[in-house]
Amino acid sequence: MAEKILVVDDETQMAVAMERALCRAGYEVQTCHDAEGAMSALRRADFDAVFTDLRMPGTTGDELLRRIRVLDPQLPVVVVTAHGTVSSAVSCVRDGATDYLQKPFSPSALEQAARRALDQREKRELPAEDQEMVARDPATLEAISITRRAARSNATVLLEAESGAGKEVFARLIHRESPRARGPFVAINCAALPRELLEAELFGWVKGGHSRADRDRKGRFQQANGGTLLLDEIGEMSADLQARLLRVLQEQAVQPLGSDRDVPIDVRVVAATNRSLRDEVAAGRFREDLYYRLSVMPIPLPPLRERRLDIEPLALRFARQYVGADAELSDEALDALLSYDWPGNVRELQNVLQRASIMVDGSRIDAVHLAIDAMPMSPRAAAAALRDAPETPAKSGGLKQAEWDAVRRALETCSGNRTQAAQKLGISPRTLRHKLQKFREEGHPIEPGAARAR
Numbered sequence: 295m296a297e298k299i300l301v302v303d304d305e306t307q308m309a310v311a312m313e314r315a316l317c318r319a320g321y322e323v324q325t326c327h328d329a330e331g332a333m334s335a336l337r338r339a340d341f342d343a344v345f346t347d348l349r350m351p352g353t354t355g356d357e358l359l360r361r362i363r364v365l366d367p368q369l370p371v372v373v374v375t376a377h378g379t380v381s382s383a384v385s386c387v388r389d390g391a392t393d394y395l396q397k398p399f400s401p402s403a404l405e406q407a408a409r410r411a412l413d414q415r416e417k418r419e420l421p422a423e424d425q426e427m428v429a430r431d432p433a434t435l436e437a438i439s440i441t442r443r444a445a446r447s448n449a450t451v452l453l454e455a456e457s458g459a460g461k462e463v464f465a466r467l468i469h470r471e472s473p474r475a476r477g478p479f480v481a482i483n484c485a486a487l488p489r490e491l492l493e494a495e496l497f498g499w500v501k502g503g504h505s506r507a508d509r510d511r512k513g514r515f516q517q518a519n520g521g522t523l524l525l526d527e528i529g530e531m532s533a534d535l536q537a538r539l540l541r542v543l544q545e546q547a548v549q550p551l552g553s554d555r556d557v558p559i560d561v562r563v564v565a566a567t568n569r570s571l572r573d574e575v576a577a578g579r580f581r582e583d584l585y586y587r588l589s590v591m592p593i594p595l596p597p598l599r600e601r602r603l604d605i606e607p608l609a610l611r612f613a614r615q616y617v618g619a620d621a622e623l624s625d626e627a628l629d630a631l632l633s634y635d636w637p638g639n640v641r642e643l644q645n646v647l648q649r650a651s652i653m654v655d656g657s658r659i660d661a662v663h664l665a666i667d668a669m670p671m672s673p674r675a676a677a678a679a680l681r682d683a684p685e686t687p688a689k690s691g692g693l694k695q696a697e698w699d700a701v702r703r704a705l706e707t708c709s710g711n712r713t714q715a716a717q718k719l720g721i722s723p724r725t726l727r728h729k730l731q732k733f734r735e736e737g738h739p740i741e742p743g744a745a746r747a748r
Contacts, residue, residue: 297412298322298339302332302346302358303374312345315401316408329353333361341369343411345395348375359391370411370446393447406560410448413473427467428608431601437593438467444591445471450543452588453566455595458641461566462524464595469522474562477521482514485530493535497542499551515548515559522562528588529569529580540584563588598636598643602721605631605643612644613659616651625728626661632721634666701729702740 299321303309309325316323324339326332328350335341344362348355355373362371370392395407429435444451445468453461462481469479484492498513514523525531531539542548543563547556565588574580598605606623609631613621623631627650636642650663700719708714716726733739 297342298324299408300332300335300341300344301325302327302329302344302350302355304328304347304350308347312404315404318401319405319408321408329355329358329361332358336362336366336369343370343372343392343408345372345374345408348373372407372411391447394449407448410473427463428611429604430607431603433596433601434604437464437595440593441467442471444468444593446473447591448473448562449590450562450588451564451591451593452571453564453593453595454570455566455568456597456639457568458639459595459597460640461526461595464593465522465524465526465564465566468564469562472522472562474521478518479522479524480514480518481524481526483526485527489532489535492531493538494551496535497538497548497550500553510550513548513550515542515561516557518561519559520561522564524564524566526566527568528565529567529571529574533579533581536581536584540581540587543584543587598639602632605636608640608643609647612647613651616648617654617657617659620657621651622658624658624660625724627659627664629721629725629728630661630664630666632725697729698733698738698740701726701733705740 299316301309301312301316301323303312303325304327306327309327313323313325324335324341326335329346329352332344332346336344346355346358359371359373362369372393372395373391374395374397376397392411393407395403399407427438429438441451441464451465451468453464455461465481466479469475482492482495487495494513496513496515498511498516500510525539542559545556546560547558549556571580571585571589575582575585606628609623609628610621613623631643631646638645646664646666647659649665650659653663653665654660701715704715704719705712712726713723716723719726721729730740
């Protein structure tokens with residue numbers, strides 16, 4: 295049975311042209327000329343996808359999208375837009391549209407958009423593959439939600455994060471959740487290769503294309519055909535390669551070194567950077583036109599120090615990876631991990647646990663095995679707490695005083711609920727209990743009214 299597509303466009307000629315092209319591709323098509331007619335059709339029959347114009351008299355395409363999301367949250371919706379409203383189309387993708395198609399477009403581009411949308415609907419029936427994602431902190435969960443929305447479309451994504459924060463993990467999530475999941479995922483670090491080698495790796499070569507080219511070789515773009523290509527540390531790319539990359543993104547074709555012909559490709563590009571590309575553009579080090587091509591869907595990823603609730607599950611995962619399935623962290627080890635600022639992010643945390651696995655005898659990792667310069671609080675948090683700290687009986691130094699005050703204020707704010715206070719502090723309830731016990735042993739208990747158990 296043919297898959298059924300609803301086309302919504304107030305221009306009759308455009309609606310008819312889209313209907314004919316999709317019918318020739320083997321789809322069953324129904325057309326409407328306004329949002330009200332579309333909603334009526336959707337209530338009467340089941341459709342596999344919707345194509346809607348963005349600008350229509352009365353109810354616009356973005357409002358129709360919101361109505362469809364209420365009616366059927368899973369139905370793929372492709373918004374069709376003129377050149378001047380691409381930014382509005384991108385906003386629609388953020389609001390749940392599957393993809394967008396820019397006018398004017400060819401029948402083949404329309405067919406490809408239909409296939410992507412329908413593949414996305416089929417993929418929603420597959421089991422999720424979340425084994426690489428470890429997330430408990432609300433900041434991480436929000437980033438994952440945005441990433442999954444971006445994955446539904448074919449838009450270029452720009453991941454912005456510090457080194458070691460997990461950009462490749464999120465790029466792989468985009469690939470897994472996209473209609474291209476059955477295609478290849480290819481990654482290349484633009485900062486790891488000199489300019490000439492990076493050019494050859496990206497675009498490939500033909501025999502004789504350079505001094506050591508004794509045979510044809512496909513570049514990373516061709517290797518990723520039908521799938522996703524991650525361009526990591528894109529901000530390190532030289533100006534002339536930026537120009538070549540821009541042409542590839544515009545033409546969807548590459549020219550291997552030594553060749554005089556273009557090779558068509560179908561690749562979804564995910565770019566990643568640890569710099570602010572907007573600042574690089576302002577400084578004249580990055581092409582502005584390439585920046586806008588790459589940042590259709592910019593997604594900032596928080597550093598590990600801003601998602602502290604992820605530290606414990608990540609540390610346990612790494613401990614069990616390197617030590618064994620029965621590995622565990624002592625209260626002191628967890629306290630040290632949660633108190634550290636992690637300038638190297640998740641990569642540094644992984645290295646610390648790998649080193650601990652070498653030092654530990656048995657399955658229990660203690661603070662002495664971690665070998666990190668832990669501190670009671672990050673310098674910024676300690677300074678902020680000290681500015682507002684009242685006189686307290688703490689006598690073991692400014693940082694300890696700041697820690698005592700931060701715990702007291704968190705408990706007061708949460709009316710003594712230790713679970714909520716621990717979450718506010720970015721530590722586990724077990725670690726909070728341990729801290730309160732240490733304060734009591736040192737002769738500086740926090741008043742029962744602020745710290746009553748819940």
